[in-house]
Amino acid sequence: MNDAAPSPALLTLTATPGRLDAVVSALSGASRSQVSAWIEAGHVQVGGVVAGKASLKLRGGEVLTVQVPPPADATVAPEQVPLDVIFEDEHLIAVNKPAGMVTHPAPGVTTGTLVNALLGRMTLPEQSGFDGPDGYRPGIVHRLDKDTSGVIVVAKTVAAHARLAAAFKDRETRKAYLAIAAGAWAAQAPVNVDVPIGRHPVQRQRMTVGGAQPREAQTLFTPLDTRPDGHGRILTLVRAQPRTGRTHQLRVHLAHLGSPILGDTAYGRPSDLIARQALHAQFLTIPHPVTGEALHLHAPIPDDILQAWVALGGVLPAGLEQAP
Secondary structure, three states, rough: OOOOOOEEEEEEEEEEEEHHHHHHHHHHHHHHHHHHHHHHOOOEEEEEEEEEOOOOOOOOOOOOOOOEOOOOOOOOOOOOOOOOOEOOOEEEEEEEEEEOOOOOOOEEEOOHHHHHHHOOOOOOOOOOOOOOOOOOOOOOOOOOOOOOHHHHHHEOOOOHHHHHHHHOOOOOEEEEHHHHHHHEOOOOOOEEEOOEEEEOOOOOOEEEEEOEEEEOOOOEEEEEEEEEOOOEEEEEEEEEEEOOOOHHHHHHHHHOOOOOOOOOOOOOOOOOOOOOOOEEEEEEEEOOOOOOEEEEEEEOHHHHHHHHHHHHHOOOOOHHHOOO
């Protein structure tokens, strides 16, 4: 019996005229959304060059190489992992996700995720497309990066998932994060960043201002306090209130301001003060999917961020654990 993981299939196609995603979809038989995911992941080449965007126009006759990943395994094992539950009823559960925990299984990550832990204590609804390219996502409404801690909400029914997903899409939610960022800000006043974010054209695991298929992204940043780091730099305690929910949005926007998050190895550099990016989803307000009443959720500031700030000689401002 061979238990080795299935290898990606390699397709070589001759292009017809049209958009890259539409052409590959027609020639391969895969859905257009599936093909777009392959393109975003860097699995499609045109003439030996990795395609940067799904909207690339083809003249016809180009050689297309498509690395088709194996289907995601929709069998996810329940795991008995302790969770810090903030709120729970029969419709949803809100958890204070620890840093280091992936939100849901994906290719290459099938254990130790929040979904594994939740399945260890309940049944989650299977959504349409749950076995798609982004992994197994039952009940998942929004995500936090692996090394971002804080409030995350998961639906326990299909109806609750639909209502919560609509609330996030229609911006009926309010979010507030806490971060420690590099750099001294010129003015101790809120800074509004309104610049689109897209996939990095070369480093496909990263996002960037502009980039491939950029989407609107807005964040309000409020500097709270500054401290020297002892190495000639200034660090700033920042409250971030995103109005949109793009991948890596806060990390990219702060790097765009010249103030990457402390410990963010993708958009800044490692730190001896903290072993991960100093970013915490502290507050989330959502409409309850059944009653419609505002549900205010709060995850206290974690010890590693607190200790990093204290190590700089900083003191948390009064009222920081109160929602903005």
